[in-house]
Amino acid sequence: MSRLGWRIAAALVTLGFFAFLTFANFVPEATRVASPLLPDKGLRLGLDLQGGIHWVLGVRLKEAEQQELAFLAESLREFAKEDGGFSVDSAAVEGGRLVVRAAAEGDRKEVREWAQRAGLVLASEVDDSLAYEMSSDARKAVRDRGMAQVLEVLRRRIADPIRGIPDSVVTGQGEGRVLVQIPGGQIDRTRARNLLAVTGHLEFKIVQDQAPSEELLRAKHPDGLPAATEIATERDKETDRVLTAYLLPEQASITGDYLQDARVSFDRQQRPIVEFQFNTEGGRIFSDLTAEQIGQQLAIVLDDRVYSAPNIRSRIGSRGQIEGRFSSQEAADLAVVLRSGSLPIPVAIEEERTVGPALGADSIASGLEASLLGAVVIVVFALVYYRTAGIYASLSLFANLLLLMGIMSLFEATLTLPGIAGIVLTLVSAIDANVIILERIREEVRGGKTPRAAIATGFSKAFWTITDANLTTLITALVLFEYGTGPIKGFAVTLSIGVVTSVFAALIYTRLLFSVHPGNRPVATLSI
Amino acid sequence: MLEIIPPETHIDFVGRRRIAYVFSALMLCAGIAGAAIRGVRFGIDFAGGTEVAVRFEAGAAVEDGALRELVTACGVQDPTVVRYGETAAPEYLIRFNKLAEGEAALADCPLAAEQREELAAVDEATGADKAAPGTTAVVDRLTLAMRETFGALEIRSVDYVGPQVGSELRRDGIKAMAIAVVMILAYIGYRFSSRFAPGAVVAIVHDVAITAGVFAIFGLEFDLQVLAALLAILGYSLNDTIIIYDRVRENMELRTKHDLFDLVNRSVNQTLSRTLLTALLSLAAVLCLLVLGGDVIFPFALAMAIGVFVGTYSTVYIAAPIMLYLEQRFGGGVRDAGSKSGGRPGPKDGGKKARVQAA
Numbered sequence: 019m020s021r022l023g024w025r026i027a028a029a030l031v032t033l034g035f036f037a038f039l040t041f042a043n044f045v046p047e048a049t050r051v052a053s054p055l056l057p058d059k060g061l062r063l064g065l066d067l068q069g070g071i072h073w074v075l076g077v078r079l080k081e082a083e084q085q086e087l088a089f090l091a092e093s094l095r096e097f098a099k100e101d102g103g104f105s106v107d108s109a110a111v112e113g114g115r116l117v118v119r120a121a122a123e124g125d126r127k128e129v130r131e132w133a134q135r136a137g138l139v140l141a142s143e144v145d146d147s148l149a150y151e152m153s154s155d156a157r158k159a160v161r162d163r164g165m166a167q168v169l170e171v172l173r174r175r176i177a178d179p180i181r182g183i184p185d186s187v188v189t190g191q192g193e194g195r196v197l198v199q200i201p202g203g204q205i206d207r208t209r210a211r212n213l214l215a216v217t218g219h220l221e222f223k224i225v226q227d228q229a230p231s232e233e234l235l236r237a238k239h240p241d242g243l244p245a246a247t248e249i250a251t252e253r254d255k256e257t258d259r260v261l262t263a264y265l266l267p268e269q270a271s272i273t274g275d276y277l278q279d280a281r282v283s284f285d286r287q288q289r290p291i292v293e294f295q296f297n298t299e300g301g302r303i304f305s306d307l308t309a310e311q312i313g314q315q316l317a318i319v320l321d322d323r324v325y326s327a328p329n330i331r332s333r334i335g336s337r338g339q340i341e342g343r344f345s346s347q348e349a350a351d352l353a354v355v356l357r358s359g360s361l362p363i364p365v366a367i368e369e370e371r372t373v374g375p376a377l378g379a380d381s382i383a384s385g386l387e388a389s390l391l392g393a394v395v396i397v398v399f400a401l402v403y404y405r406t407a408g409i410y411a412s413l414s415l416f417a418n419l420l421l422l423m424g425i426m427s428l429f430e431a432t433l434t435l436p437g438i439a440g441i442v443l444t445l446v447s448a449i450d451a452n453v454i455i456l457e458r459i460r461e462e463v464r465g466g467k468t469p470r471a472a473i474a475t476g477f478s479k480a481f482w483t484i485t486d487a488n489l490t491t492l493i494t495a496l497v498l499f500e501y502g503t504g505p506i507k508g509f510a511v512t513l514s515i516g517v518v519t520s521v522f523a524a525l526i527y528t529r530l531l532f533s534v535h536p537g538n539r540p541v542a543t544l545s546i
Numbered sequence: 547m548l549e550i551i552p553p554e555t556h557i558d559f560v561g562r563r564r565i566a567y568v569f570s571a572l573m574l575c576a577g578i579a580g581a582a583i584r585g586v587r588f589g590i591d592f593a594g595g596t597e598v599a600v601r602f603e604a605g606a607a608v609e610d611g612a613l614r615e616l617v618t619a620c621g622v623q624d625p626t627v628v629r630y631g632e633t634a635a636p637e638y639l640i641r642f643n644k645l646a647e648g649e650a651a652l653a654d655c656p657l658a659a660e661q662r663e664e665l666a667a668v669d670e671a672t673g674a675d676k677a678a679p680g681t682t683a684v685v686d687r688l689t690l691a692m693r694e695t696f697g698a699l700e701i702r703s704v705d706y707v708g709p710q711v712g713s714e715l716r717r718d719g720i721k722a723m724a725i726a727v728v729m730i731l732a733y734i735g736y737r738f739s740s741r742f743a744p745g746a747v748v749a750i751v752h753d754v755a756i757t758a759g760v761f762a763i764f765g766l767e768f769d770l771q772v773l774a775a776l777l778a779i780l781g782y783s784l785n786d787t788i789i790i791y792d793r794v795r796e797n798m799e800l801r802t803k804h805d806l807f808d809l810v811n812r813s814v815n816q817t818l819s820r821t822l823l824t825a826l827l828s829l830a831a832v833l834c835l836l837v838l839g840g841d842v843i844f845p846f847a848l849a850m851a852i853g854v855f856v857g858t859y860s861t862v863y864i865a866a867p868i869m870l871y872l873e874q875r876f877g878g879g880v881r882d883a884g885s886k887s888g889g890r891p892g893p894k895d896g897g898k899k900a901r902v903q904a905a
Contacts, residue, residue, distance in 0.1 A: 367681070399827060497726040497729065504770060506770055
């Protein structure tokens with residue numbers, strides 16, 4: 019094969035490949051997955067085109083810091099009492115600081131030593147009260163851990179490949195932000211919002227007292243409830259009638275955060291139960307707790323509601339079970355909730371971009387219409403203005419579109435409505451590259467060059483002009499991609515790929531067409 | 547052969563630069579005055595707020611006042627309720643920035659007790675404040691209440707941008723713009739000469755400012771899409787400018803002795819047909835978007851359409867004259883402009899061009 023033959027072959031193979039990728043997008047997904055030949059995935063549609071819920075959640079990381087300080091306050095009190103042999107009058111979180119009061123200087127000295135070990139920084143000291151803040155390292159560690167937990171829990175609830183909502187996305191986005199995307203009208207907004215529930219908050223508490231109803235329980239404590247206790251009830255699942263009211267400590271003995279797994283199982287009577295397993299640390303706490311409290315009742319509290327309160331008959335290790343009066347469906351639901359764990363820090367919706375499926379479909383239709391008409395206008399103009407060369411430009415324009423869509427499919431990029439606008443602008447930059455070349459060739463012809471020489475000079479002179487002009491556009495597009503959010507990003511994706519493909523198409527494909535005709539044939543005039 | 551510009555055209559563009567400067571200055575002042583008097587209308591992307599687009603069933607008896615009352619009853623302060631489109635199925639855009647506070651705010655929302663409880667349960671589960679459950683919770687209630695009152699409906703879109711996010715988006719937008727400008731300045735300084743760069747930058751800032759000014763004068767809304775359009779305009783205008791610069795450089799290399807003034811003018815004229823052709827085609831494509839692209843893309847297309855005009859004008863009347871001025875002032879003037887500019891882009895240029903020709 020001649021050199022030109024090879025070039026044509028290479029061009030056709032490349033185009034064929036990208037055309038294949040482009041048109042594979044029109045095959046239904048099930049067929050694509052089933053077929054060994056077709057790629058499983060391709061171009062994805064943005065939520066603005068296919069409809070869906072787009073949320074940016076703000077994670078209340080301040081709350082995580084508060085929780086950590088509260089935890090430290092608790093451990094200080096415990097340490098002072100049990101190991102340290104000193105006493106503090108109070109240790110509590112006040113205005114984002116851990117404030118410790120101790121009358122004796124000796125006790126304060128112990129507190130200072132403890133604080134140093136705990137990574138706390140003294141913020142102020144007035145008389146007998148010491149106010150501590152977390153060091154910036156400790157604060158960052160707490161925030162990072164909180165963020166990781168939130169992401170993990172939301173992923174399991176929403177974006178789990180098996181149990182989650184198909185094709186949904188949960189990703190971290192900068193400091194304290196989570197992006198949630200749920201495509202299509204799969205779920206209504208209220209239900210979706212429920213997925214962000216802090217629920218799934220599982221606690222284990224030792225029962226201090228109980229009665230058949232809340233009133234009766236309160237009647238047993240005429241002077242008010244003991245300090246740091248609260249009432250929680252167990253209710254019948256059908257009638258919601260209170261079965262038992264329990265007096266429980268406010269502070270849980272152990273929480274669901276230590277849970278590793280939960281699954282449905284059956285007891286000897288073939289009634290569904292939920293089996294759970296703690297991680298190593300949780301197992302140790304649980305084992306100590308159950309050893310200490312043999313004979314007591316342990317309430318299993320989920321979202322402030324008692325599920326069951328079995329007696330502790332012996333020390334339990336890291337595995338346990340919840341026997342409620344469950345149906346198998348309820349047991350399965352509970353297992354999912356336990357497994358998903360609780361959201362350790364509440365989240366709030368800070369940005370929402372939800373598009374109904376109908377508007378998405380309208381946008382696709384109008385976007386396609388606009389692009390098609392744009393292409394037609396450009397092609398008609400090129401044919402009228404440049405004649406044969408116009409055919410070349412149009413063919414190269416078409417090749418450019420195939421390249422652009424093919425590359426986007428290859429990278430499984432997301433096409434959005436601003437992305438479609440980017441495609442329209444790509445058409446413009448593609449035709450512009452051709453105009454630069456063709457105008458230059460015309461100029462060279464006017465300058466007295468033979469057609470062949472004019473084509474060669476035209477392309478070589480236009481090369482750097484086109485490259486310079488489009489490189490700057492590429493710079494803008496890349497900056498947009500890097501710093502842009504939402505709609506801007508989709509625009510930047512098609513624009514940056516489109517700039518590259520349009521330069522490539524003009525310099526390679528248009529050139530190739532000129533090599534085919536007139537090629538090396540001596541022609542008197544050019545149809546340009 | 548069809549020709550949009552006859553080859554022997556020689557328009558004295560650079561000579562009319564003063565008129566252009568005055569014209570641009572007037573445009574800019576008008577824009578600034580517009581922004582100062584009417585204030586820049588930021589869309590919810592930058593200002594924060596909520597926008598709900600809803601479409602009722604064809605023939606539904608929806609009335610502006612009743613709808614506004616309903617929205618207010620569901621815990622919204624000062625909503626804007628606008629009907630848009632002329633279809634049989636009434637379409638409304640509901641916008642608001644502030645929610646009513648206090649637990650009583652949501653009390654008048656006409657909801658069934660069951661719905662009320664379900665929503666309250668969700669609020670509680672998500673840790674929302676009872677007195678101020680937040681925009682999303684209000685939109686959920688509003689949707690149900692509208693369905694209850696006006697019959698079947700379709701929520702076309704919900705956009706909510708929290709105050710925090712709004713200011714961040716604004717900051718990021720400005721940052722992106724600044725970084726793009728600096729990088730472009732560096733690129734032109736590198737590829738051409740440091741005397742070429744300021745003209746290009748003044749031109750793109752000029753284009754962006756005037757387009758933004760037109761938006762301000764007509765009280766059009768400024769949102770993320772418009773920002774994207776401004777950046778696209780920036781790229782477009784630059785593209786134009788560089789093509790003229792490229793020709794100026796080429797002409798400088800061609801002859802060692804030249805009148806710089808005449809050279810720039812000739813370069814602009816030589817590239818004029820391309821400049822106009824591309825502008826026309828861009829405009830055609832953008833008009834397609836404007837007319838057929840739908841409501842969502844409309845602001846983008848509108849900004850682009852203005853930008854194509856301004857971008858083309860600024861290339862010819864702003865970028866080139868500034869470059870000429872800097873070149874005359876600091877570039878060694880008329881006599882050795884050739885050798886100097888010939889040497890500048892030289893090292894990479896000569897070699898690369900030779901290679902291209904060989905290929």
